[in-house]
Amino acid sequence: MSIENQDSGESRVYVTSVLVSLFFMLFSFTIAAQQVNSSVDTTSILIGEQITYSIAVEAGENDLVVFPEGQTFSPLEMIESYAVDTSRVEDRLRLLKEYALTQFDSGSYVIPQQRVQINDRAFTTDSLRVEVRDVVVDTTKQKMYPIKPSVEVTSGFSVPAWAWWLLGFLVLALLVYLFFRRKKKKEAAANKLPPYEQAIYQLKQLDDSHLLEQREIKEYYSQLSSAVRRYLDEEVYDRALESTTGELILYLENERKSGKLKINDTTIEKLKKILQRADLAKFANSKPDVITAKEDRSDVELVINDTKASIPEPTEEELLRDQEYREKKAKKQRLKKILIGVVVFFFLFFGIATYLITTKGFDYVKDTYLGHPTKELLEGEWIRSEYGTPPVAITTPKVLKRGELKVAEEAKAVMTGSETFQYGSLLGNYFVSVTTVPLGPQTQIDLEKAVEGIYGYLEAQGARNILMKQEDFTTVNGAEGIKIFGTLDMENPVNGKFLTNEYAILNFAENNGFQQITVIFNEDDTYADELTQRILNSVELQNPGN
Numbered sequence: 001m002s003i004e005n006q007d008s009g010e011s012r013v014y015v016t017s018v019l020v021s022l023f024f025m026l027f028s029f030t031i032a033a034q035q036v037n038s039s040v041d042t043t044s045i046l047i048g049e050q051i052t053y054s055i056a057v058e059a060g061e062n063d064l065v066v067f068p069e070g071q072t073f074s075p076l077e078m079i080e081s082y083a084v085d086t087s088r089v090e091d092r093l094r095l096l097k098e099y100a101l102t103q104f105d106s107g108s109y110v111i112p113q114q115r116v117q118i119n120d121r122a123f124t125t126d127s128l129r130v131e132v133r134d135v136v137v138d139t140t141k142q143k144m145y146p147i148k149p150s151v152e153v154t155s156g157f158s159v160p161a162w163a164w165w166l167l168g169f170l171v172l173a174l175l176v177y178l179f180f181r182r183k184k185k186k187e188a189a190a191n192k193l194p195p196y197e198q199a200i201y202q203l204k205q206l207d208d209s210h211l212l213e214q215r216e217i218k219e220y221y222s223q224l225s226s227a228v229r230r231y232l233d234e235e236v237y238d239r240a241l242e243s244t245t246g247e248l249i250l251y252l253e254n255e256r257k258s259g260k261l262k263i264n265d266t267t268i269e270k271l272k273k274i275l276q277r278a279d280l281a282k283f284a285n286s287k288p289d290v291i292t293a294k295e296d297r298s299d300v301e302l303v304i305n306d307t308k309a310s311i312p313e314p315t316e317e318e319l320l321r322d323q324e325y326r327e328k329k330a331k332k333q334r335l336k337k338i339l340i341g342v343v344v345f346f347f348l349f350f351g352i353a354t355y356l357i358t359t360k361g362f363d364y365v366k367d368t369y370l371g372h373p374t375k376e377l378l379e380g381e382w383i384r385s386e387y388g389t390p391p392v393a394i395t396t397p398k399v400l401k402r403g404e405l406k407v408a409e410e411a412k413a414v415m416t417g418s419e420t421f422q423y424g425s426l427l428g429n430y431f432v433s434v435t436t437v438p439l440g441p442q443t444q445i446d447l448e449k450a451v452e453g454i455y456g457y458l459e460a461q462g463a464r465n466i467l468m469k470q471e472d473f474t475t476v477n478g479a480e481g482i483k484i485f486g487t488l489d490m491e492n493p494v495n496g497k498f499l500t501n502e503y504a505i506l507n508f509a510e511n512n513g514f515q516q517i518t519v520i521f522n523e524d525d526t527y528a529d530e531l532t533q534r535i536l537n538s539v540e541l542q543n544p545g546n
Helices: 161-191 195-207 217-235 245-258 265-283 290-310 316-360 362-370 373-379 409-414 447-460 528-536
Strands: 002-005 011-014 036-040 044-046 051-059 077-081 085-089 092-102 107-111 115-118 121-124 128-133 383-387 392-396 401-403 419-423 430-438 463-474 480-491 498-508 513-522
Touching: 036 128, 051 115, 085 383, 161 316, 195 217, 195 290, 217 245, 217 265, 217 290, 245 265, 265 290, 316 362, 373 430, 373 528, 392 430, 392 513, 392 528, 430 528, 447 463, 447 480, 447 498, 463 498, 498 528, 513 528
Parallel strands: 044 128
Antiparallel strands: 002 011, 036 051, 051 092, 077 092, 085 092, 107 128, 115 121, 383 392, 401 419, 419 430, 430 513, 463 480, 480 498, 498 513
16 A cells, blocks of 8 residues: 655545455345435446346335336346345345346446335335447457358267156156055055955855856856865965865875874865866866855865864974064065165166256256355355444355455555454455455545555465456445456465466445455356355445444
């Protein structure tokens, strides 16, 4: 910072370079004399560039505020209406509504007054003038060439969108199938009766079927033999359903002879005749009379009862073996369920991930579910506070902490009382700082010379390849200053590599002081630009007397 004495006798001080960096700031503002105020982030743009038009309202908690909607900014065109940003100041609410405006023809345009409704009272904003400039192309220095013919470029391999949708549909269909299949199995297991009760139930169902009255002898004997065979399959011989009549009768006789089955010859003989008659009815179109069919039905029930009575009670050893078998079976079923659950989870996860990546993009999925530091700051809870003297009100996602301001030796004399507050570091993802310097009532600051000193300061911090642009800047409460912005390369002292960053610096000379707000962030950070806009547009310079 340099100081020059003017011939008027009054000391006039020019601050030439102050730069400290600070982190993010949210939209919020104070309106002292009126409830509604409007502003734009710039009054001069190129054709097609955007202007951020802001309407600030201070209202009570129970006030109903209606902002303008639609194309009310003609001759400028509204291309996006942002959500209302709300912050609290004491017992009042501060509302900030932003619109993105543009114009595709050069000229001088006036943004008309906008109507804001607060309860039953209507307010109108000031009209604002905006210059839209042509993009100048010097054709005398730039050689002109004929248009080259179009060339087809073969695109690399990519999975078509319909394939992802088909995969998602198949995964969904598989999940629905597994769900209903499992439900059906559970219902079947719950409704299954013990073998004896099931056999008696089937015989009663056969009695109620009226098959004999309809002379459906073949179907009658088919169900009759099935009932007795199924009972024997579950209680005596586990191959009774697929065995022939001769094989089944031979097995029962052998079991009776060995003493394992205490059944008499009469029962076996009855069963043999019934099954033979059933075989003839099913395969040889034999049709026994109704009386014989009814007698066979009664004999089948006697066979089932006699067989049940002849089955010996299981020994303790058999019970233990059966229990061990059931435990192994239950363990296999549990493992099967776990395997099915893992497979279903995999397909479900893959299907959801595929859908999100296809519709939202890979970067969105990665940043949303794996995390991104700048995105987390952008979506977190922001804080409104005042820093330094003269105070600078600003909204940030984190509280700024007091830091140290490094300046040249010749500037320290006029920097007495200076304060710096910052968040992050120059080598981090995002860096923000606020610096305030109180000056005497006869001290003035030349912001143009302050801009000249920024380039040297950035180089002193290790920046290279600095590109610098400059434009006027006006805060939401009307304070005018200069905005310096551009790109620079910062060297990482650990690996020696250079990282390209963007920066934005606001310089103000208000309220007998010098105020500087600095933001530096990674150029490739897709969320940093929105963070920066919200921070810079939330700046207000407070009068120490208020």
